[in-house]
Amino acid sequence: MRWLFLLGSCWLTLAQAALPFNVPEALSKAQLPADSVAIIVQPVDGGAPLISHNAAKAMNPASVMKLVTTYAALEALTPAYRWKTEVYRNGTLNQGVLDGDLIIKGYGDPALNITEFWRLLQQVQQQGIRQIKGNLVLDLSVYAPEVGQRPVLDDEPWRAYNANPSALLLNGRNTSFRFAVANTGNQPSVQLSQEFELPQIRVINTMQIRKGACNDWRSDLRYSITPQTDGVTVAFSGTLPSQCDARYLELSVLSDTQYVFLSFKKLWAQLGGQFNGQLVLAPATDANTLVTTWLSPPLDSVVRDINKWSNNVMARQLMLTMALEAGFTPADETGAALTLKQVLRQRGLQFAELVVENGSGLSRTERISAEHLAQLLVTAWQRPVMPVLMASMPILGLDGTTKKRLADSNSQGMAYLKTGSLEGVSSIAGYVQDMAGKRYVLVVIANHARASAVRKVQDALLKQLIEGR
Known part of the structure; x- marks a missing residue:
């Protein structure tokens, strides 16, 4: 030219x-x-x-x-430089049973993902805690509350790039939805899944396959988010081009504390632990006992x-x-x-x-x-x-x-x-x-x-x- x-x-x-x-x-x-x-x-x-x-x-x-x-x-x-995430307990610990709360204090680790969180909880269990009779307490006090409440920049408030900071940010607070063409049966269909599946994120999939290349795969994809008391419903509609391989869309459909709490419940149970408590937001105190400290990857x-x-x-x-x-x-x-x-x-x-x-x-x-x-x-x-x-x-x-x-x-x-x-x-x-x-x-x-x-x-x-x- x-x-x-x-x-x-x-x-x-x-x-x-x-x-x-x-x-x-x-x-x-x-x-x-x-x-x-x-x-x-x-x-x-x-x-x-x-x-x-x-x-x-x-x-x-x-x-x-x-x-x-x-x-x-x-x-x-x-x-x-490495970030730390501390885990404390209150109450007594006897034969694997914690008669008290488990407390997680975040220091703003930007890289804490599901795999590392699983390993952190494994460390907690290795310290002798198998059953928690109290609640899960999250300490977010190192950040001013308003940093997690900033308005989003555009009209896509659920997109992961708009997620606000959190002193305890897990997995970037995003759920990765995977879209793929499934060729089972007589007619191809859209297979939709969560990369780290939480049952409290309920997915409705009415998407169809359309013919064509994958260059503009997002052009006819639509979604709606409906928060509920026990989670959220995410409904996907529209079409996916037939020539697409796996494609991903990252959404932040839960609050930072909801995401940590629900992920904790799933991973703790997978590790064989017992927990039936609630989510509580409160700072750790000097009276709490340190259980373990997780260190992030280096800066x-x-x-x-x-x-x-x-x-x-x-x-x-x-x-x-x-x-x-x-x-x-x-x-x-x-x-x-x-x-x-x-x-x-x-x-x-x-x-x-x-x-x-x-x-x-x-x-x-x-x-x-x-x-x-x-x-x-x-x-x-x-x-x-x-x-x-x-x-x-x-x-x-x-x-x-x-x-x-x-x-x-x-x-x-x-x-x-x-x-x-x-x-x-x-x-x-x-x-x-x-x-x-x-x-x-x-x-x-x-x-x-x-x-x-x-x-x-x-x-x-x-x-x-x-x-x-």
Whole structure:
């Protein structure tokens, strides 16, 4: 295409103070006003930018904000940081019978999943508790209550990406629904199942099979959620294309405490334990007896899940953890934002335009300029945490959110990039290596109703920088 050729010719050997002439033409071809896009390309050694356009303009970065949060967290907490989840008891324990309550205190572990929770409960039973005559008490006191009550950003309140933080977040509080074409009997049907099945999540499946490719499999899928006193009913209708292999939809249909309680009851029984108590929310006290402590995977593992798959609630939990460790108890987003900015200032990164709401980019108010995001990446390149941060980013054409981008070109594997997308926002930022081995920082942010059209510009810039054409 002609506009791709014009974009390619913009790369100059001299540093540029403004956008080269033919890039505005490329943006025009994409029907994007030049002032709606910010671009910067800069050597990782901090040399003068090759391209700088609207670089100082404060922009909504969407999920690219996760680079700011994860870099600050790696500096503040270290890559070896681990979260703890404590289990206490009250009452007496005699021959496996606890005549009292079991108490679980969360500290905001963003990576606590069903498998790890099962192992934690196994540890509890190994400490001699087999029957609980009291209740299950959950202590969520390290977070301010309001952090779990934030309004959602769009009209999909049940989607997992909208889940609010919790001091005791299990499995990201999401239920993964699996859709597959079943070819049993005379007519194919839609097979629907939960990845971790809870009987209190009742599924109604009236979906049908339609002919066609799987590219737009979500286009005719509909669901409704009906909360009930003892659980929730999830009804699916619409159609699934016949050429689909297994597809998944993650929904958060239970509250954080419901999900923990119902998962506890199922796993405790599977482990052979007995429990008939209720759910109680209350803080642990000094009078309680510590039973066991669970430690999460290290932060260097957690940031990979956050950045490669753009996990919003994990990023929000991470920012709140920085506040906790800085002494803000209970933690909230205000203290977390202050802590994050202080960490950046200690590394010489003082950004007047920076606005941090929750650290995930799932926000209409978060702001950063392209030049300051590039400055952060250049600074990170010189820091000991650089290998961890870079390894957490999706690899172009190979994995994460960039798996399908430029996958069939020589650019595959030549860039580590975080992507961001909201309605009206499209962004990309990270490290790029050209065929000669020289590395650059690239940031492209578009804020416009047609922001998704900037993807062609992003890909053309990447291809030109990497392949020289």
